[in-house]
Amino acid sequence: MKNSKELVFAKAKVNLALHVTGRRGDRYHFLDSLVVFPKIKDKLVIREASDFSVSIAGEFSDLVNPEDNSVIKAYDLVKEKLNSNFSIHLEKNIPVGAGLGGGSADSAAVLRYFQEKHKIEIPKNEIIAQIGADVPVCLSEKFQRVRGIGEITEEIHESNFELWMVLVNPGINVSTGEMFQSLEEIENKGLESFKGFKTSKDFIEYLQRQRNDLQGVACEKYPVIKCVLNEILETKNNLLTRMTGSGSTCFGLYSKMEYALRAQENIRDKFKSWWVQHSRVF
Incomplete structure (x- = not known):
């Protein structure tokens, strides 16, 4: 045994x-x-x-x-x-x-x-x-x-639509505790209510109205995170760009695998030291 x-x-x-x-x-x-x-x-x-x-x-x-x-x-x-x-x-x-x-x-x-x-x-x-x-x-x-x-x-019951993601990390280690301690506004509104998402368009539009409350302070303390967000935002067919958690990884959302793969390769070619990976979300 x-x-x-x-x-x-x-x-x-x-x-x-x-x-x-x-x-x-x-x-x-x-x-x-x-x-x-x-x-x-x-x-x-x-x-x-x-x-x-x-x-x-x-x-x-x-x-x-x-x-x-x-x-x-x-x-x-x-x-x-x-x-x-x-x-x-x-x-x-x-x-x-x-x-x-x-x-x-x-x-x-x-x-x-x-x-x-x-x-x-x-x-x-x-x-x-x-x-x-x-x-x-x-x-x-x-x-x-x-x-x-x-x-x-x-x-949350997963929807039937297809969604892909590209994750980009610039190789810096961010302290979660430091990000929360640096946050000035801590009593913010919660997520907008929802009952489910029938289409990717509905889902992306919902996400666009939400936020990551730690993103601003992370970008201020680590300007390279803002750089990562901008690079993802400039990729073709990008639907949404945001930081995850307390950073330093950011993500872009795409409707098709080919769009995510193209974004991954473009960012990898431009920034050899960055960690860049694509994956299906739904």
């Missing part, structure tokens, strides 16, 4: 809109956000072992602390309920400090694995959200609305 292993995936998270609506007394911020999960992912190999261990490889492994990370924090929440120890190998493909919730996605993947494969009851969302505000929403990887401090999640 200890030789058996399981391959688990953790998809990147993208905030199509992110409204900051208030702050609790403990300094956690209230959010209202629409979240999707493109097919860009970290990989985790989990297997039974004599002792617990975490190893890390992959393009962005150097940016993860091997002694203190979200995988260890997630394991600590359930280890007392397990009948044996486990080793976890993480292949880190999602940029770090990038607004893509990679650490939260890894935590959620660990919790989901033990819940599904070992029938372990995982803690409530209020506890899980203390690892990272994005951990509860990452448990599902469905199109969702997120509220509260991240613990209130609501699945």
